[in-house]
Amino acid sequence: MPDVKLFSATKSRYLAERISDYYGYPLGDVTVNTFADGEMQVVINESVRGTYTFFIASTFGPADNIMELLLLIDSAKRASAGYITAVIPYFGYARQDRKDKPRVPISAKLVANILQASGVNRIMTMDLHAEQIQERRVANEVASITVIGDVQGRDIILIDDIIDTAGTLCKAADALIEKGAKSVKAILTHPVLSGAAYDNINNSKITEVIVTDNMVSIEIQGNTRSELGKKGTRIDRNNGNVPAVLYGGGDVVHFTVTPASVKHLIYTPDFKIADLSIDGKAYKAILKSAQFHPVSDKLLHIDFLRLIDNTPIxxxxxxxxxxxxxxxxxxxxxxxxxxxxxxxxxxxxxxxxxxxxxxxxxxxxxxxxxxxxxxxxxxxxxxxxxxxxxxxxxxxxxxxxxxxxxxxxxx
CATH class of the missing domain: 2.170.120.20 (Ribosomal protein L25, C-terminal domain)
Incomplete structure (x- = not known):
């Protein structure tokens, strides 16, 4: 029987390691270099000739992750891998699975075609999105929700494939509570959690949200501070924001974030990488330190350290x-x-x-x-x-x- 080789894409290593441990095979050695213009180069640092080769790569934040996966597949194909399987727990663009208006692509089909053209023999994914027939005004938003059936005095569990901005989920929870439900919890497969998702959930009637670990990406939106010093800091905090500083790479960036957007980075025993977007500019960073009020324990300030390719940390x-x-x-x-x-x-x-x-x-x-x-x-x-x-x-x-x-x- 041919050997089995498991490889992880950059953003899915946390999941790949768990799969590797469970399966009993070590992860293969891959190097991913990113050049100054954003282009990537992948190198598989071991032989895959004739092997069953698996690439574990959720494609959330789709563009870079899909491109990295395509390059990995092409590398393995050119290195004479016997059978190539792409393990994609979260399949990016899956929600764009039909033509709902003129002159639009069927993006899910296009991505599948590109993966096939790259040389993959098999794709493994989970809980692919299938749009239900529902009234929508804009993407990520359902215009109306109707509760069918008796929910009076019951504990409700909502089950869905994707939680994005959480707008639909929160509206559903509100509608259920209005109809007399005792409580509402949610179980979701793919935790995209974009935009104001955390705020929407915190302000909703949902008591608990349970998700899988196929997407661990802390996306944080920040805004450049217009005024520094004590006065600017006081204004930012009075507006409900937390002053933050991004170090590394030569330039120091002063910006603000909302407390809700960073809570899953700070209040956790896990180590996580933050995808910062500051006025539209993207950075990868880790938490360097956080300062709290000595009495109220309120978050006062955060320092981030920028991650720069090939730079030791x-x-x-x-x-x-x-x-x-x-x-x-x-x-x-x-x-x-x-x-x-x-x-x-x-x-x-x-x-x-x-x-x-x-x-x-x-x-x-x-x-x-x-x-x-x-x-x-x-x-x-x-x-x-x-x-x-x-x-x-x-x-x-x-x-x-x-x-x-x-x-x-x-x-």
């Missing part, structure tokens, strides 16, 4: 465990000594977490930094001897062991 990423410790199975307690690890890498090789294998840890044993496996191009900066986890022996087990030893000695 130092960041802290979460450390998570995989496997089950034999020591835990017999009653030991897993103690995590280190929750984040400091790494040095470039944006192209940046990972959102590291995993430590605890499947061989017995009672009383410790796992140290030196034993954490990292991908090529990633360097751990913590002291190699620092313990990251240990299996503690509970007092009850110690007492039982001591009693057994005493009994054995007496015999």
């Amino acid at each position: 130092k960041v802290e990423v979460p450390l998570r465990f995989k496997g089950v410790s034999p020591g835990v199975k017999v009653g030991g307690k897993l103690i995590q000594q280190l929750r984040k690890i400091k790494i040095k890498t470039t944006p192209e090789k940046l990972v959102d977490e590291l995993k430590a294998d605890i499947s061989k840890l017995e009672l009383g044993q410790a796992l140290r930094v030196r034993e954490v496996i990292v991908p090529a191009g990633v360097e751990i900066l913590n002291n190699a001897a620092t313990p990251v986890a240990l299996i503690e022996i509970p007092r009850a087990l110690k007492a039982a062991a001591a009693a057994e030893a005493k009994a054995a000695a007496g015999a």
Whole structure:
């Protein structure tokens, strides 16, 4: 049977790593270079001749991601890959699946044709969008919603494929509550969450939104600050905005964001990259620091660090465990000594977490930094001897062991 090779596109690595772990195959080595004019060059750094080759690439923020996927497929085809599969959990342009007026493209069909022309043998996707017959005035907006059936006193769950601006979802929730529903939750496959989505959800009757992890992209809209200094800062905060600074790349950019747009970047244990759009100019960045009010804990200021291709950065990423410790199975307690690890890498090789294998840890044993496996191009900066986890022996087990030893000695 031919070998299987798994590769990840740049923006889907978080998902590809989970698929890789579950499947038991490591991710292949790919380099994606971006030139000053925005063009990309991809290089597959290992042989794929005759292999089953899978490219994992959600195409949210479609243009660059689709182009990267096409280049990856073409590279594999020219390298004599045996069978090429594009795994596209979120298929960009899927909503443009029909001609609803004169002189418009059927974009979903066009993208599918381009993928086929690039040399892909198979496409795997999930929950493709299919427009329902509904009255629409503009894109992303449903003009009217009618509740059919009795929802009085019931807990309602709304299920849909895509949540974009959340306008339709919030209108549906409002209509259900007006008809007497007790509560409304939503389960969605593809969390696009563009525009005022977060504000719409926060101001709606929806109590909880559950989404898949096939799109982890924090898109933040910012506006250049018109006035700096204490006065300008006071005005910005009074207007409900948070002053922010983007460092890196020579120029320092002063701008403002809304608290809602950054909450999923700040209030999370996960490491995430922000796609900043400041007055129409796009930047990729990571959170450098955040300042809060000492009493109210209100967000006061944010510093971002711009990601520049091939420029090394130092960041802290979460450390998570995989496997089950034999020591835990017999009653030991897993103690995590280190929750984040400091790494040095470039944006192209940046990972959102590291995993430590605890499947061989017995009672009383410790796992140290030196034993954490990292991908090529990633360097751990913590002291190699620092313990990251240990299996503690509970007092009850110690007492039982001591009693057994005493009994054995007496015999």
